[in-house]
Amino acid sequence: MASGKVKWFNNAKGYGFINEEGKSEDLFAHYSAIQMEGYKTLKAGQAVNFDIIQGPKGLHAVKIESADADKTGSSTGSAASAIPLQA
Secondary structure: OEEEEEEEEEOOOOEEEEEEOOOOOEEEEEHHHEOOOOOOOOOOOOEEEEEEEEEOOEEEEEEEEEHHHHHHOOOOOHHHHHOOOOO
16 A cells, blocks of 8 residues: 555535656546545545555546554544443
């Protein structure tokens, strides 16, 4: 999986571009390729991880995830597991 930062993303149009670390070519990013719950959007400067495929007009980022999600992991159940149960 590659990593980089969002160059820009237009919510109204549903697409934008990502700069892969160490590369000069921008990668096309479509909202349907974003892996997140709820409203799928990206913010300029946001660190992301993604796979790359060849599209009809250039490289596309797919399976786009926030790099922050890897650091924090899933929050589901984490608070409950930190609180000891009392009998």
